Amino acid sequence: MASKSVLTPQSEDFPRWYQDVVAKAEMADNGPVRGTMVIRPYGYAIWERIQREIDDRIKLAGAQNAYFPLFIPESYLSREAEHVEGFSPELAVVTHAGGEELAEPIVVRPTSETVIGEFMAKWIQSYRDLPLLLNQWANVVRWELRPRLFLRSSEFLWQEGHTAHASYEDAQAYANKIHLEVYNDFLNEVLAVPTFLGIKPPRERFAGAINTLTCEGMMRDGKALQLATSHELGQNFARAFEIYYQSEEGQAELCYTTSWGSSTRLVGGLIMAHGDDQGLLVPPRLAPTQVVVIAVRDEPEVNEACERLQAQLIAQGVRSTLDRSRGSFGRRVTDWEIKGVPLRVEVGPRDLNEGVVSVTRRDNGEKLTWPLAGVAQEATKLLATIQRDLYARALEWRDVNTLDVPSVVEAIDVAQTGFAKLSWDLVGASEEAQMNNEAVTVRCLQRADGSIPESELENDLLCIVAKSY
RNA sequence: CGGGAAGUAGCGCAGCUUGGUUAGCGCGCCUGGUUUGGGACCAGGAGGCCGCGGGUUCGAAUCCCGCCUUCCCGACCA
Numbered sequence: 263m264a265s266k267s268v269l270t271p272q273s274e275d276f277p278r279w280y281q282d283v284v285a286k287a288e289m290a291d292n293g294p295v296r297g298t299m300v301i302r303p304y305g306y307a308i309w310e311r312i313q314r315e316i317d318d319r320i321k322l323a324g325a326q327n328a329y330f331p332l333f334i335p336e337s338y339l340s341r342e343a344e345h346v347e348g349f350s351p352e353l354a355v356v357t358h359a360g361g362e363e364l365a366e367p368i369v370v371r372p373t374s375e376t377v378i379g380e381f382m383a384k385w386i387q388s389y390r391d392l393p394l395l396l397n398q399w400a401n402v403v404r405w406e407l408r409p410r411l412f413l414r415s416s417e418f419l420w421q422e423g424h425t426a427h428a429s430y431e432d433a434q435a436y437a438n439k440i441h442l443e444v445y446n447d448f449l450n451e452v453l454a455v456p457t458f459l460g461i462k463p464p465r466e467r468f469a470g471a472i473n474t475l476t477c478e479g480m481m482r483d484g485k486a487l488q489l490a491t492s493h494e495l496g497q498n499f500a501r502a503f504e505i506y507y508q509s510e511e512g513q514a515e516l517c518y519t520t521s522w523g524s525s526t527r528l529v530g531g532l533i534m535a536h537g538d539d540q541g542l543l544v545p546p547r548l549a550p551t552q553v554v555v556i557a558v559r560d561e562p563e564v565n566e567a568c569e570r571l572q573a574q575l576i577a578q579g580v581r582s583t584l585d586r587s588r589g590s591f592g593r594r595v596t597d598w599e600i601k602g603v604p605l606r607v608e609v610g611p612r613d614l615n616e617g618v619v620s621v622t623r624r625d626n627g628e629k630l631t632w633p634l635a636g637v638a639q640e641a642t643k644l645l646a647t648i649q650r651d652l653y654a655r656a657l658e659w660r661d662v663n664t665l666d667v668p669s670v671v672e673a674i675d676v677a678q679t680g681f682a683k684l685s686w687d688l689v690g691a692s693e694e695a696q697m698n699n700e701a702v703t704v705r706c707l708q709r710a711d712g713s714i715p716e717s718e719l720e721n722d723l724l725c726i727v728a729k730s731y
Numbered sequence: 732c733g734g735g736a737a738g739u740a741g742c743g744c745a746g747c748u749u750g751g752u753u754a755g756c757g758c759g760c761c762u763g764g765u766u767u768g769g770g771a772c773c774a775g776g777a778g779g780c781c782g783c784g785g786g787u788u789c790g791a792a793u794c795c796c797g798c799c800u801u802c803c804c805g806a807c808c809a
Contacts, residue, residue: 268770277803285742296800351807373809407732407807414808468809488809525809558768592769599769610768620768701805731809 268596271539276483281411283533287542287600290411297409297416304601305412305529307550309419312528313399315452315548316421319444323436325395325423330377332401336367338376341502345375348469352404354416370403375470375495375521378424379503386517388508389428393436397423412530413487413731420525426505426517430496433518434473437492438714440522441475445490453528454545454653455479455535456660457489458681458726459714460706465694468521472496475714478705478726480660481534484680486705486728489531492522530731535656542602543625545652546645551583553641554603556595558610560588568609571619571637578638580645599624604648605641625652664726670696677702677728686723701729 269286270278284290289305292298301309317327336355339346349372356368371377378396386394399421406416423440427433441459449455462474471493479489499505500517509515536543546552553575557568568584575582583603585594598606608620619637621630625648632640663680667673670693676682677700686707689697694704705726709715715723 275803281802292801294800348808402809404808408805418809420809491809523809527809556768560767589767590769590771591767592771594770595768596770608768612768698806 268600269539269541272482272537279537279539280530280533283537283542283600284411287602289529289533289542292411295416297406299411299415299417299526301419301526304550308529308532308544308548309526311548311550312448312453313421315448316444316524317397317399319448320397320421320423320440323395323439323444324393325397325425327398328396329398329400330371330374330381332371333368334371334374334377336369338380339369341376342470342498344498345470345502349373349404352406354403354405371400372402372404373521373523374398374400374402374422375424375499375519376503379499379505379519382424382426382517382519383503383505386426386505386507389510389515392426392428392507392517393432394426395423395436396425397421410530410731412526412533414527418526420523423520423522425520426500427519428507428509428515428517430518433496433520434494434716437473437475437494437520437522440520441477441490441492441714445477445492445522445524449477449479449489450653452545452547453489453532453535454547454649454656455489455531456653456657458706458708459712460708460726461715461718462491463694463704463707463718463725466704468493470495470498471521472498473717476706478728479531479535480656480663480681480728481531481731482537482659483534484663484678484728485534486681486726486730487527487531487534488705488730489528490522490524493520495519495521534731536652537602540624541600543652544602544604546604546649549602549604550581551601551603552581552645553605553607554583554585554598556585556591556598556606556608558591558608558613560586561611563614564609564611567614567634571607571609571634574638575641578642580638580641604645607637607641623648625655673697673727674700674702681705681726681728683724683726686718686725689725689727697727702727703730705730 269282272279288302290302291300293300354370357364401417401419403417406414409415425436446457449457457477457479462476467474473494475492477489479487481487497516497518499519505517506514533542555568555572557564572582572584604624606622613619617634618631619634621632665676665682667676667682667684670688673682673684674697705728707715707718707723707725
C-alpha cells in the first residue's frame with residue numbers, strides 16, 4: 263500500500279517539489295526560449311476555469327471585454343515618466359520587421375495602460391461616456407531574469423482591466439470593487455485561498471500608480487504570493503494621454519483611471535497553496551475534473567455502469583471524467599492523485615454486486631462507500647464540503663504561520679518560515695533596506711482591524727512582511 | 732544581471748579524474764502473453780549529432796575556449 267513517492271517531498275526541497283508537480287501533473291513545460299512556457303492541456307484546462315470564473319465576475323462588475331494590439335509604439339511608454347522607468351528594464355523591443363530596420367522601435371506590450379489610454383482619449387467625449395470599463399484577456403511580455411513556470415515567465419497570459427472615471431472617488435471605489443468582488447471573491451470562494459488584503463507601500467507600487475491594492479496569499483512553504491492587484495492611477499495616465507471629458511457644466515476635465523490584473527501566476531498559486539506530497543490538490547469549484555470515475559476492470563457490466571454513472575454526474579452538473587484505461591490500478595489512481603482531482607469514484611465487479619461504489623477524497627484520503635443510485639447527489643454535497651475544508655485548512659495554515667512581532671529583527675526571523683505582522687511605524691527606509699537584505703519585503707499595509715487603508719500615511723497601520731515569490 | 736551547480740534516450744542517472752572497440756543502467760515507451768480493488772510480471776524490441784559551435788589530438792561524452800539552456804541563492808518583477 264505504501265508506495266514509493268513519485269514526487270520530491272515538500273519538506274525535502276519545496277522548489278523541486280513544485281517542478282515535479284508541474285511536470286508530473288502535465289501542467290506545463292519550458293519553452294525553447296529562456297523564460298517561455300508551454301501550457302499543457304491539463305494546465306490550460308485549469309487556466310480556462312480560472313478565466314471563466316474571473317471573467318464572469320468582471321462582467322458582473324460592469325466591464326466589457328475588448329482587445330488591443332500586442333505591438334505598442336515605443337514612444338507611448340515614454341509618455342508617463344514613472345511607467346517607462348519601471349518597465350524599461352523588462353521590455354522586449356522589435357527593431358526590425360519586413361526585412362528592414364524600423365523607423366520607430368515597437369515594444370511588445372508589458373501591460374496596456376498606454377495603448378488603451380490613447381484610445382480612451384479618442385472614445386471619451388462627455389461625462390455621459392463615463393465610466394468607461396474595459397477588460398482584455400491577452401498575453402504580455404516582461405523579460406524576466408529569473409523565470410519559473412507559471413510564477414514568473416517572460417511571456418504570460420493574463421487579464422488586464424482598464425477603466426476611466428469622472429472623479430477620484432469613483433475611480434477609487436471601482437478599484438476597490440474589483441479588488442473585493444472580483445479578485446478576493448474568486449480567491450476565497452473558488453481558489454479556496456485566504457488572503458491578506460491591503461495596499462502596497464510606495465516602493466512596491468505599480469509604475470505610474472498612486473495606489474496599489476493587493477491580495478496576498480500564503481503558500482505551503484510560508485512564502486507570500488501576490489495573487490492579484492488593482493491600481494488607482496489617479497490622473498497620471500489621463501494627463502499623459504489627454505483623456506479629457508466635458509462635464510455637465512461644459513468644462514473640459516481630466517479623467518481618473520484604474521487598472522487591475524491577474525495572471526497565469528494564479529495557477530502557480532493554486533499548486534503551492536494546496537498541494538501536498540501526493541501532488542496537486544484542486545478545489546472542487548475550480549477543478550476541470552471534479553470527479554474521476556475509474557472502471558476497475560475492463561468488463562462490459564463495469565463499463566456500462568461507469569457510463570451510466572458518469573451521465574448522471576454530468577446531468578447533476580458535476581464535471582466528471584471517465585477513466586477506462588488499462589494498466590495497473592495503482593498506477594491509474596496515482597496519476598489522478600497527482601492531478602489533484604477532488605473525488606475518485608471506483609467501480610468494480612465487487613461494488614456492482616453490492617450495488618455500491620468506492621469513493622476516495624483526495625484532500626484527506628478518506629474512503630467511503632455510497633449506494634450506486636445516490637452518487638451524483640452525494641458527490642455534489644461532498645464536493646461542497648471539500649471546498650470548505652480546503653479553505654479552512656489553508657486559513658489555519660496561514661494563521662498559525664502569521665505572527666505579531668514587536669521589532670524588525672524579529673520580523674526578519676519570523677519571515678524565514680511565515681508572515682510577520684508589525685507596526686508600520688517601525689519600518690523606515692533603513693529598516694526596509696535591512697529587511698530587503700534578507701529577502702524580506704513588505705507585502706501589504708493594513709489597518710489594525712485588517713481593513714484596507716486609503717493611504718500609507720494613515721496612523722497606526724500594520725504591515726505584513728514575508729519572503730515572496 | 733552577479734555568485735554557485737548542472738546539461739548523456741521521454742524522465743532520473745552512471746561513465747569523464749587517467750581520451751582508445753558496438754556509450755550503459757533504472758523507470759517509461761512498443762509487441763506478445765499472464766495480470767488488474769494502491770505505482771504488476773515474463774519474454775522480445777525501438778529509441779542517443781553525449782546541449783550547440785569551435786579547438787587540441789591519429790582518435791573526444793571524456794581535455795581547452797565560447798555560447799545556449801535548466802536549477803539554487805541574490806538584485807528586478809504579475
